[in-house]
Amino acid sequence: MELIHRNLLIGIHDALQETFFEDRKYADKVIERLLKANRKWGSEDRKVVSQIFYDIIRWKKRLEYYMGEGAKPGNIYKMILAYCLWTKTHYKKFEEFDGIKNADILNKLKKNTVPTKAVEYSIPEWLAETLEKELGSKWEREMEALNEQAPTILRANTLKTSAKELVSDLNDENVESFQIRNYPDAIQLAEKKNVFLTSAFKDGLFEVQDASSQKIGELLDVHEGMRVVDACAGAGGKTLHLAALMKNKGQIIAMDIHGWKLAELKRRAKRAGAHNIETREITDTKVIKRLHEKADRLLIDAPCSGLGVLKRNPDSKWKIDQDFIDRIKKEQQQILQDYSKIIKKGGKMIYATCSILPSENNEQVETFLKNNDGFSLIKEEKIMPSEGFDGFYMALIQRNT
Template identity: 85%
Template sequence: MELIHRNLLIGIHDALQETFFEDRKYADKVIERLLKGHKQWGSEDRKVVAQTFYDIIRWKKRLEYYMGEGVKPANIYKLILTYCLWTKTHYKKFEEFDGIKNAEILNKLKKNNVPTKAIEHSIPDWLAETFERELGPSWEREMVALNEQAPTILRVNTLKTTAKELVSDLRDENVESFLIPNYPDAVQLEQKKNVFLTTAFKDGLFEVQDASSQKIGELLDVEEGMRVVDVCAGAGGKTLHLAALMKNKGQIIALDIYAWKLAELKRRAKRAGAHNIETRLIDDNKVIKRLHGTADRLLIDSPCSGLGVLKRNPDSKWKIDQEFIDRIRKEQQQILQDYAKILKKGGKMMYATCSILPSENNEQVETFLKNNEEYTLIKEEKIMPSSGFDGFYMALIQRKA
């Protein structure tokens, strides 16, 4: 079997320790910091580290079954070994670390069966029950897709270039990519690369944004000269798309409760050449009240469980629970109720989540419409992970004139 070098192994171990036991940090931040701290690693080494790290997080429950025990700080090397034995890649004898015996693991691997669906798909028991209850038998098909590696998809910045021109520019920088049918602003990479080092990125020609996420801006039906409010703007991925769709004409007010996210949005907007965005921090209720009845279009990209994007954030399934989902559903309904008042009569708003649970999606919209008769549903779209892209829900709602 192919060997994995000792220093790479130590790096993977430390990253897993940080993700699961040291403040339970987000996996993407942990791996980013690890790779930045080891610039001496070559591209293949970096690929091995990142892939092994994410695969172990993704398949943790199944690996624990093969191990015969749960993951503890003292046995992370055994977790890595189990992964290497299971996948038959990058195997190295671990005796030099803790004298691990492999017989029990190999015996379970040879049997090639697991006792429960939760173990098979490597998710918590409570989540398997939630998927079964809310999605029915189709949940397993979606979970298979969510355990796959996510593709890297870019959104071309049409304020500066076109999708075809971006593909050509990236090829000049040895990054191969292709257009995606029915997604006019989307470009997909042939294989994962650090596109943030490219001149094309530094010049603001694109942002990394999944194809499903790009549908939200299109469905909101913005026009040049409109006043658009994005109430959960975050770092502004969708805000920047709206600016491009509006050709920098009109006004976009980007709101969020976190100042650091809005600061990142400003930085990204400057690189993208998006000049029609104004950021406002939600630090009291007056910020929202001042905007009542002023928006032609309203985007509510609501906080959610993130269960539609587990292929990108596999660690989140180990960090949330049913109590979190129950709490987030109450928050979603409150956000809908409070922020919908920003919309003008005759205006349209989008309620969107990156969840695949009906209780966070269409059921929330149904409850809102039942309690607010002056709003009506125009259309809704549900994109499931089995489509090949991220799982998203979006509902376009109009306030009656």
């Protein structure tokens, strides 16, 4: 049985404390800061810390059942112990930490049973009910997939390279990867590595973007010379893909309500060599009205529950609730109604989410089409987590002439 050093254990403890109790910070930002603060840790130590940190977040509810109590600021070490005993990895006797008892945990592990499906898949009870209501019997298969670790997928920046060339360039930097069938610009890392330290990243040869997310840019059917609006651009992963598909010709207007995200997009665009992107912060309704009937293509990557990407963001299931989902559904419908006016007659738009709930996806599109005679559905695609990559929904809609 492998040992885990005390300083790593303390690092994991402090990171979990931040994520669960100190302003409920985002896990990816917490682990990034932890690893930056401990640059002397070797690559294997960093890998162990990241794995245990994310696994405990992912399996929090199940571990609480083994512990016999909920997560509290004072029992994070007990949660780590429960994880180590359950997985039989990285276990070290915890005598140096007062009050840690493992007898109850071991008794529950020997029984090898859990009281509810929510505990089995480590999700809140309300979420288990919502998933079963919306997905039926297949919800368990999807939750099983969402509890797996996400692969690292890169998108080759075709303004500068190809997927085949990127595999070769990364191999020269001791990063093993391979192309993915039916995803022309995607490559997958053979094992997790910090690709942001590579020359290939600094030279703008790729972006980290899941394979399912890459489908959206392809479905939008953009061409050189078009005017394209990315209405919920965020930090611009899909915007940059659209720029590459358009070969830097035409215009992309990237909009978001958060100016700091657009600032990050500008930095990424400069590195990628994407010159046809203009950013506009949505400060009021006039920003949208000025674009009415001005775009050939529109991307609405709508705010959503994020339930399709729990593989890479497991902490989000502890940060949302049913009220949040109800609110976000109203926001989605409002965004569809308001932003759809941006498309020219004869133009096309995509409504997309990284959710797996029909109420956020096809049901939203059905409601929109019912209330707007001038639009028709061309194609929709649902990608479920059990298929291997992130869960996504995308609908291609045309504004009739």
